[in-house]
Amino acid sequence: xxxxxxxxxxxxxxxxxxxxxxxxxxxxxxxxxxxxxxxxxxxxxxxxxxxxxxxxxxxxxxxxxxxxxxxxxxxxxxxxxxxxxxxxxxxxxxxxxxxxxxxxxxxxxxxxxxxxxxxxxxxxxxxxxxxxxxxxxxxxxxxxxxxxxxxxxxxxxxxxxxxxxxxxxxxxxxxxxxxxxxxxxxxxxxxxxxxxxxxxxxxxxxxxxxxxxxxxxxxxxxxxxxxxxxxxxxxxxxxxxxxxxxxxxxxxxxxxxxxxxxxx
Ligand SMILES: Cc1cc2nc3c(=O)[nH]c(=O)nc-3n(C[C@H](O)[C@H](O)[C@H](O)COP(=O)(O)OP(=O)(O)OC[C@H]3O[C@@H](n4cnc5c(N)ncnc54)[C@H](O)[C@@H]3O)c2cc1C
Numbered sequence: 001x002x003x004x005x006x007x008x009x010x011x012x013x014x015x016x017x018x019x020x021x022x023x024x025x026x027x028x029x030x031x032x033x034x035x036x037x038x039x040x041x042x043x044x045x046x047x048x049x050x051x052x053x054x055x056x057x058x059x060x061x062x063x064x065x066x067x068x069x070x071x072x073x074x075x076x077x078x079x080x081x082x083x084x085x086x087x088x089x090x091x092x093x094x095x096x097x098x099x100x101x102x103x104x105x106x107x108x109x110x111x112x113x114x115x116x117x118x119x120x121x122x123x124x125x126x127x128x129x130x131x132x133x134x135x136x137x138x139x140x141x142x143x144x145x146x147x148x149x150x151x152x153x154x155x156x157x158x159x160x161x162x163x164x165x166x167x168x169x170x171x172x173x174x175x176x177x178x179x180x181x182x183x184x185x186x187x188x189x190x191x192x193x194x195x196x197x198x199x200x201x202x203x204x205x206x207x208x209x210x211x212x213x214x215x216x217x218x219x220x221x222x223x224x225x226x227x228x229x230x231x232x233x234x235x236x237x238x239x240x241x242x243x244x245x246x247x248x249x250x251x252x253x254x255x256x257x258x259x260x261x262x263x264x
Contacts, residue, residue, distance in 0.1 A: 042073050070083060
């Protein structure tokens, strides 16, 4: 199996700051990590390779710093890595990101499976996986929690409201995964040594024959018009319970409140 895994390097989320001018996230000087759900994609890829053979290539669109994330993926057990880096890619929204990744996938053909995380912790839109599948014309399974190969197809089990759905996808296909899919392993010492030595390929827009009118801020229809911290106005009433008597009163009060709100 030839598996491609797009991964995103994201700011470590404990102290996210927004730039009041541009309305976008301040990324300079902030510690970066591999997008947590992409660790589950990588683990799934490695298990499929262990079961069916083949190779895994990790791809990331980002600044040169994103090589750290790619090396971590190699240390976990992936075989090769490509960094898509170019000033024409800066400021890309999900549409421009999906287009740029599509050009990379076209250059990496043939492949059997693309594995994306269901969402990234910074944009948090869950749009890039489906966007990539649409632009490449691939069958898609989102929220995928289980994968098997059956009669040359990808048998994907995905979470839906109230249960599961099982899809049979002809290859090549694209899946986005949720945490239930695997349990990420830690990088091995041998993996870390390999990651240190690996020459990571760097592709520009020109290398991929990408139209720069469709990449970066220029190719992004999204405009951040305003960012603000929403004020959560909690209307509430404190009902104190001291003993059996006040407990009974409290229950009555809560029931009449719920009736008032037509909640019961
Ligand atoms: C106006 C504007 C400016 C922005 N400027 C920047 C910026 O300068 N730098 C920046 O990093 N972000 C920037 N962003 C955010 C960026 O658009 C999104 O983070 C990116 O498009 C991915 O969308 P998402 O985070 O919602 O990913 P999701 O759709 O939630 O991600 C799902 C999956 O898609 C794949 N994926 C997502 N992004 C990448 C990637 N870059 N490389 C490889 N695989 C990927 C991964 O498998 C991931 O698990 C900007 C957004 C806007 C609207």
